[in-house]
Amino acid sequence: MRSLRRPRLLVPALLCALAVLAARPPGASDAAADGDSHGAADAGISAQVARLYEDAAVATQRYEAGRQEAEVQRAQAERFEALLDRERQGIAVLHEDLGRIARAQYRSGGGLPITAQMILADDPDNLMRGQRAVWRADLAVNNAIDKSRRAEARLAADEKKAAAAWRELDRHATELADLKRDIEAKLEQARWQLQGQADASVAAGSCRGAVRLDQADADVTSGWIAPVKSYELSAAFGSGGARWANRHTGQDFAVPIGTPVRAVGAGRVVKVSCGGPFGIEVVLRHAGGYYTQYAHLAAAAVDQGESVSAGHWIGQSGTSGNSTGPHLHFEVRVTPETGSAVDPVPWLAARGVPLE
Structure with a gap:
């Protein structure tokens, strides 16, 4: 009734x-x-x-x-x-x-x-x-x-x-x-x-320039934040796979194409690239000498040399480069280049950002 x-x-x-x-x-x-x-x-x-x-x-x-x-x-x-x-x-x-x-x-x-x-x-x-x-x-x-x-x-x-x-x-x-x-x-x-x-x-191996997106202020309490708001964790750091020469060097976040990607902390853009296995990628340098990479993007929303705050939209997720489906590939490194990655999950957890 x-x-x-x-x-x-x-x-x-x-x-x-x-x-x-x-x-x-x-x-x-x-x-x-x-x-x-x-x-x-x-x-x-x-x-x-x-x-x-x-x-x-x-x-x-x-x-x-x-x-x-x-x-x-x-x-x-x-x-x-x-x-x-x-x-x-x-x-x-x-x-x-x-x-x-x-x-x-x-x-x-x-x-x-x-x-x-x-x-x-x-x-x-x-x-x-x-x-x-x-x-x-x-x-x-x-x-x-x-x-x-x-x-x-x-x-x-x-x-x-x-x-x-x-x-x-x-x-x-x-x-x-x-x-x-x-x-x-x-x-x-x-x-x-x-x-x-x-x-x-x-x-073409050529970026089309930053696309500027209107965004609301991010709710950041600890100075650090997850790179995407809603997600499912997929391939983890160190896992094996046919598409990687050795082991997986980052943490993947399964999200739809176009999902806003956020800077996990304050930093400076040191690289915006649009070719190679990572497709469209952005690399940030943070205080303390750490770098974070955001790869397989559909668009970059920042230019090289920009300063960003935690939660700032730096791009949109996609499936560009060596990717089998829409997701964000996120790395934490001690240098701006590949080969120096550390496990991003405990790194974020130590900064008050547990991933679930």
Whole structure:
């Protein structure tokens, strides 16, 4: 049974916002209109992926919030249903009591007019006291029945209104799910368009310049942060694999193409490269002489020589170079070059960033 409490339908406002997002064409660009500028178009697709990435995350969060609210309302509906069942059981009990009283009255002469009963009774006073008790009991039972029937009528009306409200909520939830899927489809298309640009840059061995992405301030409390916000850990440091000459030199984070990649700590960009087995890569130098590498990117968002803070977006993940699928290859080194890597998991954990 559906909830008897009309749910707060906050979905329509969200649907309007998401409808605007879903209406954006896949090839739309936030860059200034310049038909002769290939760089502006490249930056536009990067910005579009970043924007759609956030839009999809927001849509998913709100969709899940709506689903959880529906679960709460479903639990409320079950409680109301239990109350209604108890009311109906109470009415049945009262009906049985009234039947017993009626049968008792009939057996004790209740079928005779009260005047005749008084004339024939041995003790009229006792008869009247007994009759008043029966009247009071009968009145109480009838009042209780009327009250319960009114309550049942109200609950039945509430059920009808609640059912209509649930149908409306289900309709909005379906629309929201459709819009969410539409945003995700546009995002997937834009991601692979971004990856195509990355592959072209790697094939040419020439970077197309930093793409500047708008971003919110990162929530960094310890001065260090994970290189991506949401992830699954895949190939670990030191693991074997057919695609590596010796052992894996970093920690891989399985994330979709276009995921914002963040500087794990404050530092300076010492390398931006777009060729070779790492595809598009960025290398940062940090205080203390350590270096971090971010490889297989779809785009770089910084230029060599820039200073960055912890959490600053330095690129977007991809699958460029020697890569079998979308992920971020992250290394910690004691020099800017390969061959000096240390295990990044304990290195980050020592700086207050445990990876899970």
